[in-house]
Amino acid sequence: MRALGISQDLRLQNGNRVNIWVSVMSYQSINAERSAETTCCYGSSKLRFRGPQRALNSPYLACLGGEETFGRFVESPFPGLLERRLDRRCLNLGSLFCGVEVLTQEAALLDIVNRSDICIMQMPGVLGQSNRFYRVHPRRNDRFVAPTPELIALYPDVDFTDIHFVRHLLTRLRAHSDARFELVEQELRKGWIEKLSTFLGKVRPPVVLLDLEVEDCALDTSSRDSIMRDASMIGALKPQCTASISLRVQASGVSDEIEDMLFGTLQQPVAEHMIGPATHRIIAESLARTIRDLGV
Numbered sequence: 001m002r003a004l005g006i007s008q009d010l011r012l013q014n015g016n017r018v019n020i021w022v023s024v025m026s027y028q029s030i031n032a033e034r035s036a037e038t039t040c041c042y043g044s045s046k047l048r049f050r051g052p053q054r055a056l057n058s059p060y061l062a063c064l065g066g067e068e069t070f071g072r073f074v075e076s077p078f079p080g081l082l083e084r085r086l087d088r089r090c091l092n093l094g095s096l097f098c099g100v101e102v103l104t105q106e107a108a109l110l111d112i113v114n115r116s117d118i119c120i121m122q123m124p125g126v127l128g129q130s131n132r133f134y135r136v137h138p139r140r141n142d143r144f145v146a147p148t149p150e151l152i153a154l155y156p157d158v159d160f161t162d163i164h165f166v167r168h169l170l171t172r173l174r175a176h177s178d179a180r181f182e183l184v185e186q187e188l189r190k191g192w193i194e195k196l197s198t199f200l201g202k203v204r205p206p207v208v209l210l211d212l213e214v215e216d217c218a219l220d221t222s223s224r225d226s227i228m229r230d231a232s233m234i235g236a237l238k239p240q241c242t243a244s245i246s247l248r249v250q251a252s253g254v255s256d257e258i259e260d261m262l263f264g265t266l267q268q269p270v271a272e273h274m275i276g277p278a279t280h281r282i283i284a285e286s287l288a289r290t291i292r293d294l295g296v
Contacts, residue, residue, distance in 0.1 A: 037072065045108035047139055050077060050092040060089040062113045064103060065122025068212055069094030073261040073271045074280055081284035086291060091116065099128020099141030100192055104199040114204045118296055120287060122210045123234065126227045127166040131191045133184050136166060144169045154180055170227065185227055193236045200240040206296050208287065209237060209244035216251040216273055243290050247283060252276040
């Protein structure tokens with residue numbers, strides 16, 4: 001999960017930049033437990049997935065991903081819509097704080113995937129991974145745990161004590177506008193490719209890559225990740241996959257789907273940054289066509 005609406009909040013509120021950032025993230029985390037969606041766990045995994053819990057003793061397709069796969073604030077996320085289109089069970093393994101670290105380090109998740117007929121994997125963002133510069137929480141990959149000695153040596157002029165989220169960290173580092181940030185960026189891009197390639201090498205069923213680029217005009221960039229995936233990164237993974245789909249979609253605040261979403265009164269600022277039900281239908285239809293063509 002990522003920090004949402006930072007630029008917008010800076011324009012609308014008076015106060016310190018850091019305090020505003022942290023309050024937005026804390027607000028989102030608190031309200032995550034008050035959403036209408038049910039969550040569940042599978043096997044020995046401590047991750048919380050979109051519910052209701054499904055049985056694992058009959059054939060299924062496994063849908064891995066983050067908040068878009070989870071389908072926050074929508075009644076029918078694309079895994080459920082895909083199930084109806086294909087008439088095949090689709091397990092929603094979307095997790096709200098899922099990043100590279102969760103996908104590649106959670107052994108129980110890999111076991112569930114390897115019992116599926118097809119794995120549909122939404123590409124994670126670049127930031128949510130531990131690396132030689134910083135560590136993230138093993139399950140909540142948006143959380144910045146600590147800088148490494150290498151990052152402290154690289155940025156001796158930065159105070160890391162008030163930084164709690166990886167987007168905030170990268171924004172702070174990028175603000176220095178010098179060549180040091182390129183080293184961090186290169187490390188993250190390299191780690192992203194290496195970790196996901198290793199993971200895909202362990203996946204036995206056919207894999208369909210789902211690359212979603214979410215347009216959200218309220219944020220500083222067109223993507224909700226401050227370091228974006230590029231074509232070369234996706235291309236490095238394609239040889240290990242059966243098919244891939246790239247879709248540019250819009251957050252509900254841009255697409256005007258907000259009125260069709262389900263959320264509490266205080267949750268609207270967060271819901272505006274999630275994709276809406278019509279977008280989920282577009283994703284499901286695109287996946288259904290691809291999977292039918294595969295004949296798997």
